[in-house]
Amino acid sequence: MRELKIRERVQIEAGGEAVVERELGRGGQGIVYQVRYRGREYALKWYFISRIRNPEAFRKNLRKNIEDGAPEDGKRFIWPLFITKQKPNGAFGYLMQLAPRGYDSFTDIYNGYKWEMPAVKGQPARKRKVRFASLDVMLTAAINIVKAFRSLHLSGKSYQDLNDGGFFIDTKTGDVLVCDCDNVAPDGENFGIGGMPGFMAPEVVRGASKPNVLTDRYSLAVVLFKLFFRGDPLEGSKVLKCVVMTEENDLIHYGKDPVFIYDPNNAKNRPVNGVHDNVIKLWQIYPDFIRQAFTMSFTYGIQEPNARIIEKNWIKMLIQLKLDIVHCSCGKTAFSSVFDCQGDHTLVCRNCGSTIYTLGVSDYEVHLHPGAKLYRCLTEKANDDFETVTGEVVENRLKKGLYGIKNLSRKSWKVVFPDGSQRDVIRGKAAPIWKELQIDFGDDIRAEILL
Ligand SMILES: [Zn+2]
Numbered sequence: 137m138r139e140l141k142i143r144e145r146v147q148i149e150a151g152g153e154a155v156v157e158r159e160l161g162r163g164g165q166g167i168v169y170q171v172r173y174r175g176r177e178y179a180l181k182w183y184f185i186s187r188i189r190n191p192e193a194f195r196k197n198l199r200k201n202i203e204d205g206a207p208e209d210g211k212r213f214i215w216p217l218f219i220t221k222q223k224p225n226g227a228f229g230y231l232m233q234l235a236p237r238g239y240d241s242f243t244d245i246y247n248g249y250k251w252e253m254p255a256v257k258g259q260p261a262r263k264r265k266v267r268f269a270s271l272d273v274m275l276t277a278a279i280n281i282v283k284a285f286r287s288l289h290l291s292g293k294s295y296q297d298l299n300d301g302g303f304f305i306d307t308k309t310g311d312v313l314v315c316d317c318d319n320v321a322p323d324g325e326n327f328g329i330g331g332m333p334g335f336m337a338p339e340v341v342r343g344a345s346k347p348n349v350l351t352d353r354y355s356l357a358v359v360l361f362k363l364f365f366r367g368d369p370l371e372g373s374k375v376l377k378c379v380v381m382t383e384e385n386d387l388i389h390y391g392k393d394p395v396f397i398y399d400p401n402n403a404k405n406r407p408v409n410g411v412h413d414n415v416i417k418l419w420q421i422y423p424d425f426i427r428q429a430f431t432m433s434f435t436y437g438i439q440e441p442n443a444r445i446i447e448k449n450w451i452k453m454l455i456q457l458k459l460d461i462v463h464c465s466c467g468k469t470a471f472s473s474v475f476d477c478q479g480d481h482t483l484v485c486r487n488c489g490s491t492i493y494t495l496g497v498s499d500y501e502v503h504l505h506p507g508a509k510l511y512r513c514l515t516e517k518a519n520d521d522f523e524t525v526t527g528e529v530v531e532n533r534l535k536k537g538l539y540g541i542k543n544l545s546r547k548s549w550k551v552v553f554p555d556g557s558q559r560d561v562i563r564g565k566a567a568p569i570w571k572e573l574q575i576d577f578g579d580d581i582r583a584e585i586l587l
């Protein structure tokens with residue numbers, strides 16, 4: 137394939153020409169350039185045409201994706217926007233929005249750092265730390281990743297090549313952009329892409345299946361596992377014994393005989409001290425329900441694609457995981473499992489001895505530490521908005537040390553005291569935090585402070 141030259145003109149099917157300004161990067165499928173088209177800057181992905189199995193079918197699919205537009209009005213996707221005409225040798229590419237500033241690639245986040253090129257040539261590259269502003273932000277990012285794939289799957293398409301290079305994330309807010317959307321295809325169709333080793337579902341590695349929605353779900357579990365535990369779910373002592381990872385070994389460990397590192401019924405691939413320290417440390421601190429979700433994904437879910445966790449259920453679990461982060465007034469921030477229990481639901485901080493009550497709402501539990509928030513997904517019916525705050529645990533301005541749940545929603549709440557008496561809590565007012573107190577958010581949604 138001939139690479140494009142700076143200032144080279146490329147004709148666009150929709151009319152006009154894009155002018156190549158500079159190279160942005162290259163990967164297995166092609167090179168990405170920054171181009172100018174109709175007065176605006178875009179990224180142009182230019183394919184290694186020889187690596188596309190059926191260029192005509194690939195082009196047709198790409199054109200269809202451009203016509204359909206991105207799911208959810210494109211707010212979570214860097215979607216193909218324009219396709220180029222073909223060069224005489226058949227080569228072509230497509231234009232997309234440039235990755236906005238302030239976003240880091242999932243790969244850099246996973247590595248924990250990024251090498252930044254110097255502004256002036258000749259100066260050394262700079263190593264910059266890349267990490268989430270907080271655990272809460274990391275979970276916001278995780279939920280946003282799952283939501284993006286839910287919307288894609290709901291539109292009847294699969295992504296096919298889910299891997300750590302496929303996302304840009306704002307580590308301050310948790311906003312997610314899914315990129316590399318050119319392999320997206322209607323579920324059941326495939327235009328040649330297999331996926332990236334380590335992320336591909338075992339049946340794809342074995343060649344027994346093409347990528348589809350169910351194999352996307354496997355890859356999604358891998359992405360979430362890597363995000364949370366900073367390791368590979370299938371790389372333990374069994375894999376480490378192979379000095380060199382050949383393609384044949386890949387086929388065995390990720391295709392024919394994949395064994396989850398924490399498979400409760402098979403200990404032959406456990407993580408190794410000194411090599412997999414991140415996973416060993418992090419696996420212990422997550423709550424049971426999350427460990428069970430990953431265990432299911434990488435044991436039964438490996439063999440049975442239909443048993444893989446659907447996006448809707450991941451979102452529920454991840455919202456609960458976000459709610460499970462306790463910010464004690466002493467500054468300690470951790471999952472509730474790191475706190476002592478008093479009764480079934482009340483937490484006691486090991487650091488300062490503070491008592492933290494828990495509110496049960498629908499299927500969720502919210503720990504009522506100072507500053508704890510209720511979101512629309514908790515107080516409104518059939519809602520998965522986990523970002524709009526509808527309530528917050530605040531200290532009484534007149535009585536220090538006394539806390540209540542302030543109504544920040546548009547609705548009036550009804551509070552039922554343990555003795556049966558009732559009171560309305562309008563917007564701006566707070567419900568007291570008493571054991572067994574009930575809050576009626578309306579629409580049959582009731583919460584209770586648990587014992
Ligand atoms: Zn504390």
